[in-house]
Amino acid sequence: MAPIKISQVKKTYQGNVTAIHGLDLDIEDGEMVVLVGPSGCGKSTLLRMIAGLETITDGTISIGGEVVNRKEPAERDIAMVFQNYALYPHMSVRQNLEYGLKNRGTPREEIDRRVNEAARVLEIAPFLDRKPRQLSGGQRQRVAMGRAIVRQPKAFLFDEPLSNLDAKLRGQMRIEIRRLQRSLKTTSVYVTHDQLEAMTLADRLVVMNAGRIEQVGKPIELYDRPASLFVAGFIGSPPMNLFKLDALSRAAGQDLAASLPAGTDIVGIRPDRIETGSGTGLRLSGAVELIEPVGGESHLYVRVEGLDQVVIIVVEGRSRLSEGEVLDFVLPLDALHPFNTETGRRAD
């Protein structure tokens, strides 16, 4: 268990392609930090630099107060869970779990104790003598987790560990990883492109884009107060509705600029904050183009009159509307997020 400190870390590949631009991040002891972003944003590269699988072009990474830039992955005392599990196919589950411990010369009794403990926690004890190919995807995932926890490392690194599982299993494993991490209290860095996974697992969420950090914070803070247009569009599903300020003012017949911070030229609103019917705020109306009943809620796609843009509205329960009907709705002023296009940042 240890804090991880990343300061001014850069990664430049051959041919002068910069994957990460001078990035700073402090991960506290026992914390679960999730790196999220679109593919190619540098999140996996950053994780692999922490692991020691990629060299660090510039800056330092320290784990537990010790700079590890020049250390081999094994010397960094970290454990990694890979996307395709990377279990050794010719070894039994038990041998897979033991391999790292054996290489470090851990005494036999200690190895057995830890392997049995991990097998119990992960409920893989019945498969200890099987080969990985005789296991299902979920079981392999557990073995991969087991291989990480028997090491009792300073930190766990997860590289999209759930993306090869089907949706249902992914949900289960997500909860399990969270529970395991809470009980072991091991510093963890988790990379994913799935924002739902990111929101639910993270103590702190790091949204990355094009090799830079867009925003760091508690998941709910990022949801409630996205610091940039990118975060606003990335976090939340269905995504935030974004409007050009002048077009919206025209469509609503009401000048908004005065009531918003200076510099605002784009405003956003979460689909679940839009109110149907009457209320106070910006009144708009439009024809319902499409209704997606998701079960507990419905997503309405409404083409706004005078705006030539589709707005997504989330309403509770089942909608009694039918497609083509005209709907009046209200954007409450306090639910608007002001942004500036030039900087891409929040305007307030």
Added chain:
Amino acid sequence: MVENRPFLTLLTHFVLIVGVAVIVFPVYIAIVAATHDATAMSSGMMPMWPGSHLIDNLVATLTHQSPGLPPFWVMAWNSLWMAVIITAGKIVISILSAFAIVYFKFPFRNLAFWLIFITLMLPVEVRIIPTYSVVANLGMLNSYLGLTVPLIASATATFLFRQFFMTIPDELMEAARVDGAGPMKFFRDILLPLSRTNIAALCVILFIFGWMQYLWPMLVTTDRNYYTLMMGVKRMAAVADADPQWNLIMAAVVLAMLPPILIVIFMQRLFVKGLVDTEK
């Protein structure tokens, strides 16, 4: 494909049977010839049915020494040594060079690979005179080294292992690094066990390749004690002032065919698995 065309089935079977006959018939003749006494073939008529002297001929081949040749067991021993050294040498060198080419970054890595690959176009027969001169200058004529070393460098096996290593996901190597395995430990603990079937398949092919060598041993050995079986059989047939003893020659041929056959029979399962199998 489910088809029901009796004529096609008949035709394909006919082609297969003719093919098998073309290959099996000479072998059959060799076996038949090994079962007759010395007079049966001197008449110029080749008997088509097995005779009753097989045991006599085998015993004679194994015990009597043909003029100008070492005893049978010496030649068999030489052939075996040659085949085994070539097989082991080729596998060790090619698996290590494939490991280097796939898993290490070093300057001119691609050049190294292409140089190895290009030698596929230069088999022993093409470079036989320069190779002979090198071996002669190194004083390796009439030795096991001279018999085997020039045949050991193998682009085919290197290429095969390279292709196989490239199908192994990188994450496996990374997981091993995180687990504290250095390069050679990764090679021993993970790559070697995974290559088991490939190695077995290569063993079969390379053993037969080594066993069947004729041209090269003939060039580099003048000392009778280094003659191999393939050369010996040829020399038994080329006696100067008498009729060749076909019954004994064929008995020797039959004996020389045994090791490759045994290898194929016993390693067939692994062999087929190594060529077909792409699990993982």
